Amino acid sequence: MYVYVxxxxxxxxxxxxSPFDHGFMYGIGLFETFRTYEGHPFLxxxxxxxxxxxxxxxxxxxQLKRAEVVEIIQQLLEANKLKDAYVRLNVSxxxxxLGLQTNEYEExxxxxxxxxxxxxxxxEKVCKILNTRRNSPEGEKRLKSHHYLNNIFxxxxxxxxxxxxxxxxxxxxxxxxxxxxxxxxxxxxxxxTPSLDxxxxxxxxxxxxxxxxxALGIEYEQGLYKLNELEQADEIFLTNSIQEIVPVRxxxxxxxxxxxxxxxxxxxxxxxRFTTSLWTRCELKERIEKE
Numbered sequence: 001m002y003v004y005v006x007x008x009x010x011x012x013x014x015x016x017x018s019p020f021d022h023g024f025m026y027g028i029g030l031f032e033t034f035r036t037y038e039g040h041p042f043l044x045x046x047x048x049x050x051x052x053x054x055x056x057x058x059x060x061x062x063q064l065k066r067a068e069v070v071e072i073i074q075q076l077l078e079a080n081k082l083k084d085a086y087v088r089l090n091v092s093x094x095x096x097x098l099g100l101q102t103n104e105y106e107e108x109x110x111x112x113x114x115x116x117x118x119x120x121x122x123x124e125k126v127c128k129i130l131n132t133r134r135n136s137p138e139g140e141k142r143l144k145s146h147h148y149l150n151n152i153f154x155x156x157x158x159x160x161x162x163x164x165x166x167x168x169x170x171x172x173x174x175x176x177x178x179x180x181x182x183x184x185x186x187x188x189x190x191x192x193t194p195s196l197d198x199x200x201x202x203x204x205x206x207x208x209x210x211x212x213x214x215a216l217g218i219e220y221e222q223g224l225y226k227l228n229e230l231e232q233a234d235e236i237f238l239t240n241s242i243q244e245i246v247p248v249r250x251x252x253x254x255x256x257x258x259x260x261x262x263x264x265x266x267x268x269x270x271x272x273r274f275t276t277s278l279w280t281r282c283e284l285k286e287r288i289e290k291e
Contacts, residue, residue, distance in 0.1 A: 002079040004112040023092020029146040031090040037275040045280040054143045060105045076114045088113040122163045124258040126250040134168035134176040142201045154179045181240045182206040185233035191220035205239040211281040237264035
């Protein structure tokens, strides 16, 4: 496979960064993962908005625009002979001296990884509540950054089975998020999802689903919820940008509808209608109203 590194398309085996890159030394780096569908990078504008906002927060002097990223993605798709791809857009701080730096990083390292979309052996998940608690964000909100050790500890609890997802609780015992997903559930026709006050990542697919629910006139709430409220759900589903919307058939020992869940099935159908065309969730309401 080929990747993009600071202006060059290279074989992945040839990709190199400096050992003095502060993304490597101190974890000062950010990334976005998304998919292309028939060559279209779904919700790219939303991913770039979150990335650009986060770059300002960590003092990296860079703002990426849609046109330049799309050009690189098209080059990578051609080099890798793909139309449907898993893409990771990564920006790290770049080279710095040994020691903590307070001034702005002016020459960041930009890497775009690409691979075929993984084959998912099941269309539903089994969820397990983790003993590892969700750590609090290092700043005011959680960034999609290189700081992933909390997620790694959670992943070690459940192992590598592709159909199992671990669910974090906060230190206070509130439902937070999955290791690589956001969580939603349905009770009495109302959709619930943890508030950002729990310290979770504001996932792009999470935001898309909330916008979709609003456009369809489906009631939802964001808040602080204890585990028993999640356990009493009529239906549970997970979201992320690679696996999209994934129904849950089991949480610990409790069983749920899984792929037979009516709301998650409908949302997944709606989601797939837009994957080859939407740049941002902001276009969603207008598109639905026109139809």
